[in-house]
Amino acid sequence: NAGVTQTPKFQVLKTGQSMTLQCAQDMNHNSMYWYRQDPGMGLRLIYYSASEGTTDKGEVPNGYNVSRLNKREFSLRLESAAPSQTSVYFCASSASTGASNQPQHFGDGTRLSIL
Amino acid sequence: SQKIEQNSEALNIQEGKTATLTCNYTNYSPAYLQWYRQDPGRGPVFLLLIRENEKEKRKERLKVTFDTTLKQSLFHITASQPADSATYLCALDRDSSYKLIFGSGTRLLVRP
Numbered sequence: 001n002a003g004v005t006q007t008p009k010f011q012v013l014k015t016g017q018s019m020t021l022q023c024a025q026d027m028n029h030n031s032m033y034w035y036r037q038d039p040g041m042g043l044r045l046i047y048y049s050a051s052e053g054t055t056d057k058g059e060v061p062n063g064y065n066v067s068r069l070n071k072r073e074f075s076l077r078l079e080s081a082a083p084s085q086t087s088v089y090f091c092a093s094s095a096s097t098g099a100s101n102q103p104q105h106f107g108d109g110t111r112l113s114i115l
Numbered sequence: 116s117q118k119i120e121q122n123s124e125a126l127n128i129q130e131g132k133t134a135t136l137t138c139n140y141t142n143y144s145p146a147y148l149q150w151y152r153q154d155p156g157r158g159p160v161f162l163l164l165i166r167e168n169e170k171e172k173r174k175e176r177l178k179v180t181f182d183t184t185l186k187q188s189l190f191h192i193t194a195s196q197p198a199d200s201a202t203y204l205c206a207l208d209r210d211s212s213y214k215l216i217f218g219s220g221t222r223l224l225v226r227p
Contacts, residue, residue: 004158035217040123042204042219043159058214090158101147101166101208104215106158 002026006091006107013081013114021076021110023091031094032074033058033104034066036087043090049074081114088112117142121205121218129226134192136221138205141186145207148181148188153202153220162203163190195225 007022025032030051035043045058049068063085065077074093078085089110094102120139128134138148146167151159165172165181165188172179178191192199202222206215 033214040219042119043206043217045214045216048214092158101164103149103161103164104159105161108156108158 004091004093004105004107006089006110008110009108010111011113013078013112015081015083015114017081018077018079019081020078021089021091021112022073023075023107024073025091025093025105026072027093027095027105028071029093029095029105030071031096031102032068033092033094034064034074034076035090035092036060036085037090037109038087046076046089083114086112086114117209117216119143119205119207119216119218121203121221123219123221125222125224127224127226128195130196132195134195134199134223134225136190136203136223138188138190138218139186140207143186143207144183147208148179149206149215150177150179150188150190151204151206151217153204159204159217192223195223197225197227199223200225 004025033048034046037043044060047066049055052071055066067075092104092106094104096102118141149164150162153159163179165179176193180189202220204220206217209216
Protein backbone atom coordinates (compact mmCIF):
# COMPACT_ATOMS: atom_id res chain seq x y z
CA ASN A 1 0.00 0.00 0.00
CA ALA A 2 1.23 3.49 -0.83
CA GLY A 3 -0.41 5.08 2.23
CA VAL A 4 -0.56 8.87 1.76
CA THR A 5 0.78 10.20 -1.54
CA GLN A 6 1.54 13.87 -2.11
CA THR A 7 2.33 15.60 -5.37
CA PRO A 8 4.44 17.42 -6.33
CA LYS A 9 7.45 16.77 -4.06
CA PHE A 10 9.07 20.10 -4.87
CA GLN A 11 7.77 23.34 -6.35
CA VAL A 12 9.08 26.86 -6.86
CA LEU A 13 6.57 29.64 -7.46
CA LYS A 14 6.72 33.34 -8.01
CA THR A 15 4.80 35.68 -5.73
CA GLY A 16 1.21 35.94 -6.89
CA GLN A 17 1.10 32.60 -8.72
CA SER A 18 -1.42 29.97 -7.79
CA MET A 19 -1.09 26.25 -7.41
CA THR A 20 -2.79 23.19 -5.99
CA LEU A 21 -1.09 20.58 -3.83
CA GLN A 22 -2.54 17.12 -4.25
CA CYS A 23 -2.99 14.43 -1.63
CA ALA A 24 -4.48 10.96 -1.87
CA GLN A 25 -4.76 8.12 0.65
CA ASP A 26 -5.53 4.48 0.00
CA MET A 27 -6.34 3.40 3.57
CA ASN A 28 -10.07 4.18 3.42
CA HIS A 29 -9.60 6.80 6.13
CA ASN A 30 -12.36 9.22 7.00
CA SER A 31 -10.34 12.22 8.19
CA MET A 32 -7.67 14.13 6.29
CA TYR A 33 -5.46 17.06 7.25
CA TRP A 34 -3.10 19.62 5.78
CA TYR A 35 -0.17 20.91 7.87
CA ARG A 36 2.75 23.20 7.25
CA GLN A 37 6.10 22.69 8.95
CA ASP A 38 8.48 25.57 9.47
CA PRO A 39 11.84 25.47 11.29
CA GLY A 40 11.41 25.62 15.07
CA MET A 41 7.63 25.86 14.89
CA GLY A 42 6.43 22.32 14.59
CA LEU A 43 3.54 21.18 12.46
CA ARG A 44 0.67 23.65 12.25
CA LEU A 45 -2.78 22.63 11.05
CA ILE A 46 -4.02 24.58 8.03
CA TYR A 47 -7.30 22.83 7.21
CA TYR A 48 -8.86 19.50 7.95
CA SER A 49 -11.69 17.35 6.69
CA ALA A 50 -13.37 15.25 9.35
CA SER A 51 -15.23 13.20 6.76
CA GLU A 52 -16.06 13.23 3.07
CA GLY A 53 -18.03 16.35 2.23
CA THR A 54 -16.84 18.46 5.17
CA THR A 55 -13.90 20.81 5.62
CA ASP A 56 -12.96 23.23 8.36
CA LYS A 57 -10.27 25.72 9.26
CA GLY A 58 -7.32 24.84 11.42
CA GLU A 59 -4.79 27.05 13.13
CA VAL A 60 -3.36 28.91 10.08
CA PRO A 61 -5.93 28.90 7.25
CA ASN A 62 -5.38 32.37 5.78
CA GLY A 63 -4.24 32.32 2.15
CA TYR A 64 -5.34 28.72 1.58
CA ASN A 65 -8.39 26.84 0.36
CA VAL A 66 -9.12 23.12 0.34
CA SER A 67 -11.31 20.64 -1.47
CA ARG A 68 -12.27 17.17 -0.29
CA LEU A 69 -12.83 15.77 -3.73
CA ASN A 70 -13.88 12.33 -2.50
CA LYS A 71 -12.97 10.04 0.36
CA ARG A 72 -9.46 9.45 -1.01
CA GLU A 73 -8.40 12.93 -2.11
CA PHE A 74 -7.88 16.22 -0.28
CA SER A 75 -6.26 19.12 -2.14
CA LEU A 76 -4.78 22.38 -0.86
CA ARG A 77 -4.83 25.49 -3.04
CA LEU A 78 -2.77 28.65 -2.80
CA GLU A 79 -4.67 31.28 -4.75
CA SER A 80 -1.98 34.00 -4.70
CA ALA A 81 1.28 32.70 -3.28
CA ALA A 82 3.27 34.87 -0.88
CA PRO A 83 6.87 34.42 0.36
CA SER A 84 5.47 33.74 3.87
CA GLN A 85 3.95 30.55 2.46
CA THR A 86 7.38 29.08 1.77
CA SER A 87 7.28 25.90 3.82
CA VAL A 88 7.06 22.14 3.77
CA TYR A 89 3.45 20.99 3.45
CA PHE A 90 2.30 17.65 4.82
CA CYS A 91 -0.95 15.85 4.22
CA ALA A 92 -2.15 13.29 6.76
CA SER A 93 -5.08 10.99 7.30
CA SER A 94 -6.64 9.12 10.21
CA ALA A 95 -9.20 6.36 10.38
CA SER A 96 -12.01 7.65 12.55
CA THR A 97 -14.02 10.80 12.60
CA GLY A 98 -13.96 12.78 15.81
CA ALA A 99 -11.54 10.53 17.64
CA SER A 100 -8.28 11.85 19.04
CA ASN A 101 -7.04 8.38 19.87
CA GLN A 102 -6.22 7.67 16.26
CA PRO A 103 -2.70 7.88 14.86
CA GLN A 104 -2.21 10.09 11.87
CA HIS A 105 -0.50 8.80 8.74
CA PHE A 106 1.59 11.33 6.85
CA GLY A 107 2.81 11.74 3.31
CA ASP A 108 6.40 12.73 2.63
CA GLY A 109 5.58 16.37 2.01
CA THR A 110 5.74 19.03 -0.66
CA ARG A 111 8.63 21.46 -0.41
CA LEU A 112 7.34 24.79 -1.65
CA SER A 113 9.42 27.91 -2.23
CA ILE A 114 7.82 31.25 -3.08
CA LEU A 115 10.20 33.78 -4.64
CA SER B 116 -2.49 29.96 25.46
CA GLN B 117 -1.93 26.25 24.88
CA LYS B 118 1.74 25.37 24.52
CA ILE B 119 3.89 22.30 23.96
CA GLU B 120 7.61 22.38 24.64
CA GLN B 121 10.28 19.97 23.48
CA ASN B 122 13.98 20.54 23.93
CA SER B 123 15.20 22.30 20.80
CA GLU B 124 18.79 21.24 21.42
CA ALA B 125 19.84 17.94 19.91
CA LEU B 126 20.38 15.00 22.25
CA ASN B 127 23.67 13.30 21.47
CA ILE B 128 24.25 9.89 23.08
CA GLN B 129 26.44 6.82 22.73
CA GLU B 130 25.09 3.67 21.11
CA GLY B 131 23.69 1.27 23.69
CA LYS B 132 22.64 3.98 26.14
CA THR B 133 19.06 4.96 26.94
CA ALA B 134 17.78 8.11 25.26
CA THR B 135 15.20 10.14 27.18
CA LEU B 136 13.24 12.89 25.47
CA THR B 137 10.89 15.30 27.22
CA CYS B 138 7.58 16.84 26.22
CA ASN B 139 6.04 19.47 28.51
CA TYR B 140 2.72 21.17 28.02
CA THR B 141 0.79 24.03 29.59
CA ASN B 142 -2.84 25.14 29.60
CA TYR B 143 -3.99 21.74 28.33
CA SER B 144 -5.86 18.80 29.65
CA PRO B 145 -5.24 16.29 26.87
CA ALA B 146 -6.93 12.94 26.84
CA TYR B 147 -4.21 11.43 24.65
CA LEU B 148 -0.58 12.01 23.83
CA GLN B 149 1.19 10.65 20.78
CA TRP B 150 4.85 10.34 19.76
CA TYR B 151 6.09 10.41 16.18
CA ARG B 152 9.45 9.90 14.50
CA GLN B 153 10.53 12.08 11.59
CA ASP B 154 13.53 11.41 9.36
CA PRO B 155 15.05 14.15 7.16
CA GLY B 156 12.97 14.74 4.06
CA ARG B 157 10.19 12.42 5.22
CA GLY B 158 6.83 12.79 6.93
CA PRO B 159 6.30 11.92 10.60
CA VAL B 160 5.66 8.28 11.43
CA PHE B 161 3.46 7.29 14.37
CA LEU B 162 5.19 5.41 17.19
CA LEU B 163 3.06 5.28 20.35
CA LEU B 164 -0.14 6.63 21.87
CA ILE B 165 -0.80 6.90 25.60
CA ARG B 166 -4.05 7.79 27.32
CA GLU B 167 -4.36 10.17 30.27
CA ASN B 168 -5.24 7.33 32.62
CA GLU B 169 -2.19 5.28 31.59
CA LYS B 170 1.05 5.94 33.41
CA GLU B 171 3.28 4.04 31.03
CA LYS B 172 3.21 2.37 27.61
CA ARG B 173 5.84 0.12 26.06
CA LYS B 174 6.59 -1.11 22.56
CA GLU B 175 9.75 -3.11 22.02
CA ARG B 176 12.64 -0.76 23.00
CA LEU B 177 10.33 2.25 23.37
CA LYS B 178 8.66 3.44 26.56
CA VAL B 179 6.42 6.45 27.08
CA THR B 180 5.23 7.90 30.38
CA PHE B 181 2.45 10.42 30.87
CA ASP B 182 2.27 12.46 34.08
CA THR B 183 -0.84 14.65 34.03
CA THR B 184 0.13 16.27 37.34
CA LEU B 185 3.51 17.43 36.05
CA LYS B 186 2.01 17.98 32.56
CA GLN B 187 4.87 16.02 31.11
CA SER B 188 5.59 13.00 28.93
CA LEU B 189 8.92 11.20 28.77
CA PHE B 190 9.93 9.11 25.76
CA HIS B 191 12.65 6.52 26.30
CA ILE B 192 14.59 4.46 23.78
CA THR B 193 16.59 1.72 25.48
CA ALA B 194 19.71 0.14 23.94
CA SER B 195 19.81 2.95 21.41
CA GLN B 196 21.22 2.36 17.92
CA PRO B 197 22.52 4.75 15.24
CA ALA B 198 19.36 3.89 13.26
CA ASP B 199 17.34 5.56 16.03
CA SER B 200 18.83 8.92 15.01
CA ALA B 201 15.90 11.11 13.95
CA THR B 202 13.68 13.92 15.19
CA TYR B 203 10.98 12.89 17.65
CA LEU B 204 7.73 14.84 17.90
CA CYS B 205 5.12 14.75 20.61
CA ALA B 206 1.51 15.63 19.87
CA LEU B 207 -1.52 16.26 22.05
CA ASP B 208 -5.18 16.26 21.18
CA ARG B 209 -6.74 19.70 21.17
CA ASP B 210 -9.63 19.85 23.60
CA SER B 211 -10.34 16.15 23.19
CA SER B 212 -10.96 16.63 19.48
CA TYR B 213 -9.37 14.70 16.66
CA LYS B 214 -7.09 17.64 15.92
CA LEU B 215 -3.52 17.31 17.16
CA ILE B 216 -1.12 19.98 18.33
CA PHE B 217 2.52 19.11 17.67
CA GLY B 218 5.67 20.09 19.47
CA SER B 219 8.60 21.29 17.38
CA GLY B 220 10.54 18.10 18.04
CA THR B 221 13.86 17.04 19.50
CA ARG B 222 16.64 15.70 17.32
CA LEU B 223 18.33 12.55 18.61
CA LEU B 224 21.84 11.60 17.44
CA VAL B 225 23.15 8.17 18.41
CA ARG B 226 26.90 7.80 17.97
CA PRO B 227 28.31 4.38 17.00
